[in-house]
Amino acid sequence: MIQAILYKEWIKTRRAVLLAAALLAGYVAYAAIHTGQLFRVDGAVATWANMILKDAFPLPAALRWLPLLTGVLAGIAQFVPEMTNKRLKLTLHLPMPERRVLSVMLLYGAGTLVALYAATILAAWGILARYYPAEFLAGFLWRALPWFVAGVVGYLFAAWTCVEPAWTRRASNALVATGALAACYLDAPAGGYLPMLPYLALLTGAGFCLPFYSAARFKEGAQ
Amino acid sequence: MKKRITRVILLLLATALAAWALPALVKKATRSPERYPFIYYSSLLKELCVIDYSDDDTPLSDLSGKKYTTAQFDSLLPLLNFRQLMADGRLPDSIDGHAVTPPVLRAASFVFRHYPATVRGPRPALHVLFESMPRRVGLEMPGDVFRLDDKIEFIDCETNRVNGEKSARFQQTLEKRGYRFPARWNAGNPNPRKAYDEGYFSLDADGRLFHLKMVNGKPYARDTRASETVDVAAFSVLEVANKRFYGFLFGKQGEVYILEERDGGYPLARLDIEPFDLYRDQLTIMGNLLYWNVAVTNPSGRAYYALRSEDLAQVAEHRVAHRPDTWERAAGWFFPVYLTLDDPDSAYIYPRLHVTGAWFHAPLLLLAPLLAGRRGRRVLYAIYILITGFAGLLALLALPDTFTKKSRKR
Numbered sequence: 001m002i003q004a005i006l007y008k009e010w011i012k013t014r015r016a017v018l019l020a021a022a023l024l025a026g027y028v029a030y031a032a033i034h035t036g037q038l039f040r041v042d043g044a045v046a047t048w049a050n051m052i053l054k055d056a057f058p059l060p061a062a063l064r065w066l067p068l069l070t071g072v073l074a075g076i077a078q079f080v081p082e083m084t085n086k087r088l089k090l091t092l093h094l095p096m097p098e099r100r101v102l103s104v105m106l107l108y109g110a111g112t113l114v115a116l117y118a119a120t121i122l123a124a125w126g127i128l129a130r131y132y133p134a135e136f137l138a139g140f141l142w143r144a145l146p147w148f149v150a151g152v153v154g155y156l157f158a159a160w161t162c163v164e165p166a167w168t169r170r171a172s173n174a175l176v177a178t179g180a181l182a183a184c185y186l187d188a189p190a191g192g193y194l195p196m197l198p199y200l201a202l203l204t205g206a207g208f209c210l211p212f213y214s215a216a217r218f219k220e221g222a223q
Numbered sequence: 224m225k226k227r228i229t230r231v232i233l234l235l236l237a238t239a240l241a242a243w244a245l246p247a248l249v250k251k252a253t254r255s256p257e258r259y260p261f262i263y264y265s266s267l268l269k270e271l272c273v274i275d276y277s278d279d280d281t282p283l284s285d286l287s288g289k290k291y292t293t294a295q296f297d298s299l300l301p302l303l304n305f306r307q308l309m310a311d312g313r314l315p316d317s318i319d320g321h322a323v324t325p326p327v328l329r330a331a332s333f334v335f336r337h338y339p340a341t342v343r344g345p346r347p348a349l350h351v352l353f354e355s356m357p358r359r360v361g362l363e364m365p366g367d368v369f370r371l372d373d374k375i376e377f378i379d380c381e382t383n384r385v386n387g388e389k390s391a392r393f394q395q396t397l398e399k400r401g402y403r404f405p406a407r408w409n410a411g412n413p414n415p416r417k418a419y420d421e422g423y424f425s426l427d428a429d430g431r432l433f434h435l436k437m438v439n440g441k442p443y444a445r446d447t448r449a450s451e452t453v454d455v456a457a458f459s460v461l462e463v464a465n466k467r468f469y470g471f472l473f474g475k476q477g478e479v480y481i482l483e484e485r486d487g488g489y490p491l492a493r494l495d496i497e498p499f500d501l502y503r504d505q506l507t508i509m510g511n512l513l514y515w516n517v518a519v520t521n522p523s524g525r526a527y528y529a530l531r532s533e534d535l536a537q538v539a540e541h542r543v544a545h546r547p548d549t550w551e552r553a554a555g556w557f558f559p560v561y562l563t564l565d566d567p568d569s570a571y572i573y574p575r576l577h578v579t580g581a582w583f584h585a586p587l588l589l590l591a592p593l594l595a596g597r598r599g600r601r602v603l604y605a606i607y608i609l610i611t612g613f614a615g616l617l618a619l620l621a622l623p624d625t626f627t628k629k630s631r632k633r
Contacts, residue, residue: 044380049364052349052413133378135348135370172621176233179240186565188572191345195573196564206236213229 075158344570
């Protein structure tokens with residue numbers, strides 16, 4: 001049954017997942033060209049000096065928003081079809097506990113995103129490792145990690161907002177989601193977010209629980 | 224997952240977000256940072272004077288309130304206004320028996336600032352070691368950077384590989400001088416826009432402060448022996464043109480010293496000021512040939528000190544107490560507890576809980592029975608609002624059915 005649900009989720013989201021993969025792959029390719037050009041034109045000494053003196057981020061700034069964009073895209077692609085003509089009712093009537101069905105659906109989405117993000121980080125790491133020492137790579141990772149967490153949290157909040165049956169609640173869900181995501185985008189030097197990571201893990205856990213609340217409201221027939 | 228549990232999770236999340244976002248918005252709307260006066264020691268009046276640059280006619284006043292014109296201001300603070308006096312042809316030949324010329328005044332003038340966030344934040348892991356005796360005028364970025372923790376390694380920028388030969392030379396010199404790895408921290412100034420370079424100061428595993436620099440391409444390392452006098456907490460390198468000292472040394476007991484450069488040794492000279500909290504206090508020092516103007520700012524206010532440059536003995540002191548602004552008063556009224564994720568005195572991001580201890584929001588409790596309605600649990604609603612104030616009230620207004628057995632359908 002789990003395999004069947006996973007297959008259903010894949011059929012629903014394959015275009016969105018491929019689009020997200022293409023966006024992230026496109027970013028990695030652009031990052032490779034950008035970094036190569038930076039070292040060719042400005043030179044290694046000036047680029048490293050910029051990293052030390054200005055705590056510069058070594059990759060193009062679009063990485064800040066790309067995980068969130070792909071996360072929300074995945075959430076919408078996966079859960080909007082469920083709400084069209086209330087198809088979620090059919091899903092929740094499958095011969096499997098409802099909580100398990102929703103868990104599998106959410107884990108499919110979150111797992112797919114984590115895999116895409118891990119591949120992106122690895123590819124970016126591979127590019128940067130040619131040019132920068134380990135300390136700069138660690139700085140890149142610590143700075144980018146909250147943005148990737150925002151991608152997963154954005155997906156979970158998008159799922160929560162989509163599954164919610166009442167429009168007024170959807171609006172308040174979106175407000176809560178915006179506030180929570182803002183916590184991933186504060187200005188900090190490389191490594192400044194380290195003490196925040198356990199709290200971001202808690203936020204991700206809370207984000208995983210919330211769609212169950214809206215699904216229960218949906219089942220009760222809230223309008 | 225039980226719906227009731229998820230409802231409570233949602234309420235806690237909404238309350239936490241409201242406890243962060245609401246005060247942040249109120250703070251943005253009401254915060255007016257404290258504007259402390261600019262105070263400088265007059266070498267002629269022999270007292271601290273207040274300077275108000277927005278007053279075109281009488282920018283200077285002494286602490287008793289007597290005002291002085293712009294021309295008097297220039298003359299009474301010759302060590303601050305020497306460029307203006309020179310342009311007007313009014314620069315005296317000597318001040319307090321010290322012969323003064325613009326180059327002498329310029330070489331002794333400096334500004335030093337310390338912010339708590341520099342020690343409450345991630346420390347830089349890679350450093351830049353300039354050539355301390357460059358053949359040409361000005362400093363050039365070297366082609367490598369170095370890491371100094373359990374060993375010292377220079378990494379070539381072009382190849383991104385460790386320069387083994389140079390690393391070994393510096394490693395041997397440090398070991399020969401008694402440096403014990405791993406390093407606790409390293410302090411230096413990697414900015415090439417400075418008069419000269421004095422390299423780095425590194426605290427070794429035994430808490431001893433070492434001076435490390437590169438002279439004619441060769442390693443130079445010395446134990447400053449500062450740790451024999453003081454338990455070193457931090458060091459800040461400052462390359463001032465007259466080369467009197469290497470920088471500011473902070474002791475764990477709140478002492479502030481300069482590490483002087485004298486006959487190849489590193490004597491310490493203590494600044495005659497109150498104990499300084501490295502992790503909370505801001506420090507500004509404006510030094511000139513004869514006097515250093517020190518300002519220490521913390522949440523209770525700002526303390527001004529004038530120190531004699533020669534021996535750093537205090538010659539004048541003045542304090543201005545902090546006055547709470549609209550935000551601080553509002554926080555006391557509306558938010559018994561609130562959250563912030565950032566802090567101007569720290570570079571780290573994480574939730575900080577602030578308890579104002581104010582319970583003026585108690586009338587809000589009257590809303591508890593209204594929210595609870597017929598569903599009971601009024602005490603639970605009241606306690607929640609009492610603890611969380613407006614943030615909890617807002618969350619409960621959005622989710623009134625949290626503590627009830629049956630939820631609303633709308």
